[in-house]
Amino acid sequence: MYGMVNKAIEAMVTADHGERMWEKIKRKAAVDVEVFISNEGYPDEMTFALVVAASEELDTPVPLILEAFGEHWILKTALGDYGDMLSAGxxxxxxxxxxxxxxxxxxxxxxxxxxxxxxxxxxxxxxxxxxxxxxxx
Ligand code: HEM
Structure with missing residues (x-):
């Protein structure tokens, strides 16, 4: 999965629950990446582990995490970082x-x-x- 996806999960968690919660989720998912690079590829398993760990730590079912991620992706990542691309659609x-x-x-x-x-x-x-x-x- 491209780093921009993991970055967006990070941005969503830290916006709502703070940096410490994100660090906790990364530890639980056994992910030791300090900074995700948007255009670099990471194993899909890493993204899945982050989502599962977020679900456990935030006591929220995976489908709800994914739904919130979809909303965050379009409203924050796509509109914010890739607004021109989105508008061209x-x-x-x-x-x-x-x-x-x-x-x-x-x-x-x-x-x-x-x-x-x-x-x-x-x-x-x-x-x-x-x-x-x-x-x-
Ligand atoms: C500027 C806006 C967007 C950007 C930059 C973007 C970027 C990406 C990237 C990088 C991936 C591949 C993730 C990976 O495998 O590494 C992806 C997959 C995907 N995107 Fe987008 N996307 C955008 C908008 C959208 C929109 C508007 C939709 C649907 C309405 C959409 C639906 C999907 C789906 C369904 C996948 C496949 C997920 C999978 O393989 O399971 N994307 N997109």
Missing amino acids: GSNLSEFLINLPTFHSRVSMMLPHLQPPRFRLISTGENWVRIGYGVTP
């Missing part, structure tokens, strides 16, 4: 969703080893968009 929600299948190609230019998610536009209507995820284009 479209000027309203339906445009953004229609462009979603190609969105991570732009991310790939910055991160050449990215294994992007696979979204597929299935159909659109006046006020709806149907998208497939994880299906072969």
Whole structure:
């Protein structure tokens, strides 16, 4: 997983629970990385261990941690650090969703080893968009 993902978990935990809690979570997950580098790859297991340790330390089920992470990722990481990239996805929600299948190609230019998610536009209507995820284009 790219460092930006672990960094975002760190930012979310420290914003809500402080640095000491983050250190505790890292210790529990047996992660001894001082600073995550956004564009560097880390083993997926490290991210999973951090999420599980956060779930235990914060007494919050993993699905709720992941949901909070999704919100944090879009509102803080994407809007804050990658705002231009996010804006280039479209000027309203339906445009953004229609462009979603190609969105991570732009991310790939910055991160050449990215294994992007696979979204597929299935159909659109006046006020709806149907998208497939994880299906072969
Ligand atoms: C500027 C905004 C965004 C950036 C910089 C970004 C970046 C990334 C990166 C780096 C990964 C790969 C993580 C890894 O395996 O190392 C990823 C995966 C993914 N992204 Fe994004 N992303 C953005 C927005 C979005 C949006 C808007 C969506 C969906 C609505 C999305 C959905 C996903 C999904 C589903 C994955 C795959 C996760 C997996 O492999 O399990 N991303 N993204």
